[in-house]
Amino acid sequence: MDIKTRIKITDRFITRVTRYIALAVIFFGCIWGIRTLWTYWRYEQTNDAQVQEYINPVIARVGGYLTEVRYEENEIVAKGDTLLIVDNREYIYAQAETTADIDKQYAQLKELEARQYTLAQTAAAAKSQIQGRESKFKQQELEYNRYHKLYEVDAATAQQLEEKRAQLDIDRSDWKSSVENAQAAQASISDIEAQKRVLEKEISRLKQLQNYKDLTVGYTVITAPYRGRMGKRSIDLGQMITPGQVLTYIVNDETPKWIVANFKETQIRNIRLGDEAEIAVDAYPDTQFKGKVISIAPATGSSFSLLPPDNATGNFVKIVQRIPVRIEITAPSDSEELLKAGMNVNVLISKKQKDAK
Template sequence: MTAKKNKYTVTDQTVTRVTSAIAGVITVALCVWGIISFWTYYHYEETNDAQIQEYINPVIARAGGFIVKINFEENQEVKKGDTLIVIDSRESKIQQKQTSGSLQNAQAQLKVLQSNVYTLKRIAEAGKATIAAAKARLLKQQQDYTRTLKMYEAEAATKQQLENNKASLDIAQADYEAAQNNYQASVAKVGDVTTQQDVARADINRIQATLERSKLDVSYTVVTAPYNCRIGRRTIEQGQMIDPGQILAYIVNQESNKWVIANYKETQVAHLKIGEEAEIEADAYPGQTFSGRIISLSPATGSSFSISPPDNATGNYVKIVQRIPVRIQLTDSRATTAGLVAGMNVNVRLKKL
């Protein structure tokens, strides 16, 4: 009976020792954790309300028609200038040919007008010579009439001779005036055709602009990658009819740097400064830390940019701590190769200044 009592006593002592040791370890661990947490809280501002961001842009059709060919799949990497989509361009090319024909016709008409101007100028030059000849004849007839008039007064010429000279003088005067009028008409025709040339040149410029637009419409039927990127979600299939402005796919820019939007509480931003270094840990890669740098703080809280911002002047007021978006540029070169993509959750830690 005494031996059994001693055995239980030893067991109880052992359990007590083990329990005490475990309690001591837990106490020490809690103390260490408390010290680390207090140290971190005192020296760092942390938040887990943060996500990786990248430029995600839609690929938009600038021309409508049936899709002839699609050269990509979802999640595929493409290089700048690679052809993504080919749209049926037959109608656009026909329109381009029609406009090109109209341009050639207008240019030919301009050449005809230029030739007419040259011809009319030659005619006007001939008109000048005709005026000079008519003027010389008029002067001669005036002299003949003057002499005949004096001879008639001296009864050395007959009245018929005087009348004949007077008729010749009137004819010469009329010929001279007709030559002047013909010359003025030729000069006016030159001016008219020159004005028609200006109209033709304006028409050519208009048709050239239309032709350039037709060429653009043809070029829009081939959609290329604007930069090195990865294809995201695609929303079209070959043979599908699309309209101008329709979204065809989404692409993620791989030429620009990634960044983090960390939503810090308003009680934390007093310690955040632009240029401050940050430590970033992604949930997808625990234990792996990336470096970053604050490049900007939002000018307003996130709720202020919502579709319907809160109006605290109405209803019952409950104070809610607001969050300020902070943009942190990833400066670590591993951010691209490590597999960080837009939308990933991360933890951000910034040292208090």
């Protein structure tokens, strides 16, 4: 067989193989196209979707130097586990100072109560003297009146009348003195009552301050607010922290994960609460996940941004907006362990559910 014959046979073989490959490509392309069109016709879908879960910061409520760090990155912690300990000596000293102030106020209150008791006894004694001295004064007044009448008829001397007048003045003075002593003692008792009320209010204030100091001491021990997994650790022993500083992040394992799928605004008309969703996770292509629509955002994602777009500026360009749809994961049962926050997923929601409804 000459070279030309072999070349012709080879060309025919290549042409045949190329034809088969082209037919195969066309065949599979048609299948892919039909399947894609079928999917677009039957489902609302988006690949702009991620797994979400609550990731909350652990924030310092007091300042100070860290004396202990009891967690590592990615560690699983239980609710109430100690994560960090802040040097609490200055807070304990402030707590003891407040306690001493309360004890001082109680001591002053006891002193006032003792003075009040003494004044009450004085007032009681003065009141008991008033009646006796008043009776003596009235009797002496009658005696003076009798001598005054006797003196008018020359039955008594002027000296006797003067003696009775002097004794009358002395008895009147004693009686008024007893009244004034009783009134002064009663006024002092009222004054002490007012001082006691001031002290009681001050004690109440100091007790509230002591409660705050107790809380402050408790804040030096930072615990896990719930069961979860710790995030990145960026602090160490001896580091100075300030109130309000974010120390680390914790992923909440007590609440279920969910999917946030950002559908186009033109797709929302086919999505309702309770619709079932098919979820394909990029990390687990062989696992089929199921979900259910539990809420639809009241506004587009851009409306919640830090700087919402203003279309009244004169340079408007129409852009299809995205509306977040929250989807609860219903299957498989072990999905909580498989899925991590931030994973990319594809979500499909059947349009036929609306027809059935």
